[in-house]
Amino acid sequence: MSVSHSESKGLRERKKMQTRLAIRREAFRLFTEQGYAETTIEQIAAAAEVSPRTLYRYFGVKEALLLSDDHISPTVEAFANAPRHLSYVQAYHHAVNEVYGALSPEEREDAIAGQQILYQVPEARGLLYTAYLTLADLLTEALLRRPDGPADEAERRVMAGAIMGVLILTAQDTPLPEAAMDRALSILDSRLS
Template sequence: MTASPYGLRERKKAKTRAAIREHAMRLFEEQGYAATTVEQIADAAEVSPSTFFRYFPAKEDVVLVDDVDEVLVQAIRAQPAGVPPIEAILRSLREVFAAMSPEMWEFERRRQRLVLGIPELRARVMHQMTEAIDLVAAVIAERAGLPADDFSARVTAGAAIGAMLAVLPSGGAVPADGVTPRDFQRVEEALTLLRQGLPLG
């Protein structure tokens, strides 16, 4: 039996997207983010600039798009109904991080190193935090049978996202190796602290 045209088409699209992203990040690392143009990225990936924009709305999105977000949301949604929100997020993070291959960790290190080291990207990340709160709040509310804009769900999501941000490397001191598994262990520790009611000491 041959693969369906839809499956082949989707794999080709995924391959093109990955190629664009890899060449873009390589060029950012080699010649700097500001000095790299969309035309250069498209040329390196052997696609047209219009094809680039079909996959990424803007140059910064090559770095800022986080493929883990949707996977995490699905993992939270799949947690048993009786699991409290923070515990559901914590369990989901563990599942997602445990499933990441060495290649995925290496890509994430490179991506985070660029995000933390480039001022214009750091500024965009702050906007993304609002989007992340929207995503997590919606799935928390869904699990509880509440409206998507429920206030308590949004506060819970904001607290969880804030706890995770608090322990990741800041833009003032970009680690040479980017974000590592140890940083994500600290994220787990932060969420555990939040689940316990934020005791000090």
Template sequence: MSAEPETLGLRERKKIRTRATIREHAMRLFAEQGYAETTVEQIAEAAEVSPSTLFRYFPSKERLVLTDDLDPVLLTSFVDQPADLPLLTAFRRSIESVFLRLSPEEREQEERRQRLIYSVPELRAAQMDELLRTIDLLGQAVTDRLGGDADPFEVRVFAGALAGAVLGTVRGEPPRISELLRAIEVLESGFPLVRAIEAARTSGSA
């Protein structure tokens, strides 16, 4: 998100800007030269920081691409949705809210990041580890929303099912937001088309 919280001090705002600058130059160089051909040293030089400073913000070259800055914003929005909303509805509305607040430039940056992940085999493979991390974060957000009373195993299965629904929209390229929302709506409605086909087959074999 583009706006920096006014409550942050000068040092914190400087860190945010430095981090954003490093990532901006990294994405530019990846687009111009290719991911494999771009070195950490080149990114650090372009951002006018030392490699050691770069690694304080991003511990590896992969993390420059894989780190999703929208995750914490999305999960905070999810937890803050009205308490009477079902979990899936709350998650769908949080996606809608967060992505509607993105500027055109931020939306384009996120789309470029996603395209890079899906076009580089190394990053695409590493994305599976990121998916497990996302399931952990989502599971914690679900627990927070339910007040900590939910069964941990059931919560993780729920988070995995939601992540799997999103993963199911992938067909060799990043999914559109409309597809992500549709995937959640299919979960919300309990797979009505699948159930209708099953019901028809059951009644036909009776």
């Protein structure tokens, strides 16, 4: 029995995701036991049973272990492709619910663990700030694909910044703050309507 190309691609993607989760899980365990600064890439790789080279291929730098960027692109795509009758704030809310609602229990646990440590590690604050700016830039561009997204870049940046403000304020020290984010986005949407 042969495996189709799509089945083998699906298997490869699942194996990659499992490897990423295993590396992050071991990194989080070691960060908790030893401290972030005291934990080396070599220790993480050994604990996850991968080579340091494999770890670098998946994450690039140690700080990137704390921030799972696996959800950024799907969130931006879901935002751009959200139902056209939704306002841009509602579209972002829809996108977050779609992407994070589809996480497996293991993926959800991984995202929460990474965010909890991220907020505790001073060395990673710059990475978090950069991730917020990257998401704001991506939302600014995605607004061009929304029917209510203005052509003026400054206006799109302000809209993306307003959404990022909600994200920053609700997520600070609170991983996956679904209820708080739902409420904050509803407030933003009602005030902008």
